[in-house]
């Protein structure tokens with residue numbers, strides 16, 4: 001008992017929670033040299049043009065539907081996604097929750113969701129605790145998709161038998177975060193939609209990064225979204241807006257979503273200041289995602305080429321801006337991330353400067369690194385040099401210790 005307590009204190013002091021998983025560390029407070037922040041694409045800051053657009057935005061009371069900038073953003077999003085209507089909401093989490101609330105409106109409704117989806121893992125079970133919706137999970141395959149037979153087996157057919165919940169909704173995630181930014185194949189989406197149509201279900205896409213998927217597949221977002229009834233698209237990730245997500249779908253779905261947003265406290269007043277950034281995100285920041293994908297691939301290839309060979313990465317799985325990789329078992333993800341985030345002994349002499357590369361230990365004993373508009377090709381090269389330095393130091397220390 002006592003030793004368990006000491007172990008927990010040790011974990012807690014090192015930034016771990018009591019499940020042994022790493023807590024998200026804050027940004028380096030005392031930066032020593034260049035910081036390359038690969039923790040998430042949510043760390044982006046609006047640049048001068050976006051800030052100017054925000055400061056000049058026309059605004060009104062959006063709860064009264066009178067904010068011209070919000071209205072314009074919603075129209076741009078609806079047109080771009082070829083959906084009837086769209087709604088500006090504060091976050092991806094709220095957007096997904098609203099979608100679940102609208103699709104599953106009756107007590108006893110159930111949704112099928114990926115076991116490794118953001119909605120299921122990282123949204124605090126909001127669909128259960130706030131919307132009162134029951135979830136059943138489908139196994140997430142390496143590419144973020146589901147086995148269609150398994151998916152079909154999860155659909156309940158017993159309504160109105162009072163013993164069972166009633167299946168209403170299938171949720172998919174594109175790109176898939178935990179699986180390392182994987183892009184859902186269009187054929188998979190088409191098949192999911194056909195299945196949903198057969199059983200009268202709705203399909204919601206957590207498309208927080210669907211623009212990355214569209215860029216990677218070289219298609220318009222509407223080519224992807226034709227297979228879904230509704231979508232949630234984050235503006236505040238790779239697209240660089242400081243805040244905001246758009247939820248899009250049929251007009252009657254969005255009318256109900258407006259009510260849910262208000263109930264959740266997401267009715268923002270002069271939100272045009274944020275919508276102005278959102279407009280720029282959708283209209284001007286999509287093409288540059290290609291650069292993030294290129295930088296991510298460059299880093300992934302450098303991991304593979306690293307001498308000593310400490311890293312494993314599936315290059316075919318590096319499709320967008322997220323790289324998930326594994327290390328040799330003797331090098332733990334948290335130790336690697338700690339070393340990448342600190343300026344090590346002899347580093348300034350060896351590299352000409354201190355480089356702090358921030359990334360997270362991640363699911364399944366892996367490490368996740370995410371590219372975004374704050375990371376240039378030059379930053380990527382710095383991250384590579386640091387990774388090589390950390391790898392060679394680690395090996396030297398291991399040899400010395402033998």
Ligand SMILES: Cc1ncc(COP(=O)(O)O)c(C=O)c1O
Pocket residue numbers: 042090091092093094118119173175177206208209234236245
């Ligand atoms: C796939 C996915 N969905 C939803 C969200 C939630 O977005 P937000 O942080 O805006 O609530 C995230 C956030 O990282 C995400 O990666």
